[in-house]
Amino acid sequence: MQPIRVAAQPSAERTLVLPVLPGAILSETALSISDDVRAEAAALLAEATDAGAAGTVQVLARPLRTPVSLVLAGVGSGDEAGWRAAGAAVSRAVTAETSITVAMPADAGQEAVRGLAEGLWLAGYTFRMPGDDSATAGPEVTIAVDDPDRYAAILETARVTVEATLFARDLTNMPSSIKGPDWLANEISAAATGRPGVTVSVREPDQLAAEGFGGILAVGGGSVRGPRLVELSWQPPTxxxxxxxxxxxxxxxxxxxxxxxxxxxxxxxKDMGGAAAIVAATLAAAELQLPVRVTALAPLAENMVSGSAFRPGDVVRHYGGLTSESTNSDAEGRLVVADALVYAVRRLAPDLLIDLATLTGANAIALGRRTAAVYSDNDALADAVISAAGEAGEQAWRMPLTADYVEYLGSDIADLLSYADRGASSVTAALYLREFTGDLRDRWLHVDMSAPSWADAADGDLSKGATGWGVRTLLRWLASL
Structure with missing residues (x-):
């Protein structure tokens, strides 16, 4: 990640970024700006379209003068989302620069610095394969403010949040020729090593079989790379x-x-995007010292075709004893998540239970490519998570757990039918998972985030590829607790 710092009255010899409000209004900034620079900026804005709209950028070259380049960045209404959009747009506009200075408004709040920094860091991300050392960190960024000490903590929060998001993106982008369940479990364990208050354990196939994790074993049974269950925990002193x-x-x-x-x-x-998000969020919660105990459960498996693969029509016995008739082996994710949910309820006794899964493509039909579907019987929990998503710059929408559809899960030979081929597949998948939440049913929330886990092109603070969706939402929500 590129270096970003806050400072009072830094020099701006190379590239100066000035924030612009709607109506082409230049803010009064914490940095002294010469009259000629302001005049040139005003002239450029007078000819621009939608100047000041969040994420718009105008660039003016000033050869042989100081600063050498002037960037006018629209921040919209000036809320955190507007600053995040501005940061992302600036990141893409200054890729050839070595250093830039952003002149913040004199009255900028902490959320402005957080949004700007997150946008700069997130949009500057590029996935690199192992051994590729061609990556560049991007220009050094100095954020000019009146009182640097006031913003130091929020900048650090932004850094930890983005670092965790990029970790999730890296894990998700990794090709599956490298990324088997064993590799992913090792990467999580390595990331957890040496962190105070963090513990990690990995169940391998023999232990999964001994303890009865039938869903994970069934899905992973067709691969020569056996399944794993990673249990990662952050337990603060209080x-x-x-x-x-x-x-x-x-x-x-x-x-x-x-x-x-x-x-x-x-x-x-990308079908392990949910596991990447919950692991990265847990590690970040520990780094931020959030006073909430967090346990992340990542059931890992590779769903392959072979003589040992589970079949449509098989009955799977889950951890805890419930059985599923699996009529479609492509509805595999819910089988591994179900095992982990029961284990969480019976062995960990949490206060709140949330699962994230790239579960169905159906939610994209209803909500598009940028919005996750949220399911819960708990109004307060659903509202809190959706609010956190909005604050974090991610999108989520609550969907119904329709009671009439529960009958679709009826099976003649098992407790449940894992895949109900009668429409509303995102809803029925959520209803299926709810059956494994036991006494936590009214304190459980499911997020179907298949569509927003991936971006087909760079868009705002998203780079092409894995988005790390959910890390920022979870951290905002955990911090609110």
């Missing part, structure tokens, strides 16, 4: 709330015997 986060971790999904077409498989390295 905490009054225990949250368990469960994340679907399918490192590659062929669909199994219910095999996907080729186009449906091309991006299936």
């Amino acid at each position: 905490s009054r709330t225990h949250v368990v986060l469960v994340g679907k971790g399918i490192t590659f999904d062929t669909g199994g015997i219910s095999i996907k077409p080729v186009d449906g498989m091309k991006l299936m390295r």
Whole structure:
């Protein structure tokens, strides 16, 4: 990540960024700006379209003068989202620069610095394969403010948040030729090593079999790379709330015997985006010293086609004893998440239980590519998570847990049908998972985040590829507790 610092009255010899409000209004800034620079900026803005709208940028070259380049960045209404959009736009406009100075408004709040820094860092992300040392950190950024001490803590919060998001993006972007369940478990363990208050354990296939994690074993049974269950915990010295986060971790999904077409498989390295998000958020909660106990459960498996793969029509016995008739092996994620949910309820006794899963493509039909679907019977919990998503710059929308659809899950040979092929597949998947939440049913929330876990092109603070969706939302929500 590129270096970003706050400072009072720094020099701006190379590139100066000035914030612009709607109506082409230049703010009064904490940095002294010469009259000629302001006059040139005003002239440029007079000719610009939508000047001041969040994420708009105008660039003026000033050869042989100081600063050498002037960047006018629209911040919209000046809320955190506007500053985040401005930061992302500036990041893409100054890729050739070595250093830039952003002159903040004299009355800028902490949320402005947070949004700006997050936008700069997030939009500057590029995935690199292991061994590729061609990455550049981007220009050094100095944020000019009146009182640097006032913003130091919020800048550090932004750094930790983005670092965790980029960790989730890296894990999700990694090709599945490298990323099997064992590799991913090792990466999580390595990231947790040496962090005070953080513990990690990994269940391998023999232990999963001995303890009865039938869903994880069934899905992972077709691969030569056996499944894992990672349990990562942050336990601060004092905490009054225990949250368990469960994340679907399918490192590659062929669909199994219910095999996907080729186009449906091309991006299936992203099918562990939920696991990446909950692990990264837990590690960041520890680094930020949030006073909330957090346990992350990441069931990891590779859903492959082979003689040992589970079949449509098989009955799977989950941890705790409930059984599922699996009529579609491409509906595999819910089987591994179900095991982890029961384990969380019976063994960890949390106060709140949340799962994130790239579960269905159906939510994209209803909500588009940028919005996750939220399901819960708990109004306060759903409102809090959706509010946190909005503050964090991610999008989520609550969907119904329709009581009439519960009958779709009826099976003649098992407790539940895992895949109800009667429409509303995102809703029925959520209803299925709810059956494994036991006494936590009224304190559970499910997020179907398949669509927003991936961006087909750079867009705002998103780079092409994995988005790390959910890390920022979870951290905002955990901080609110």
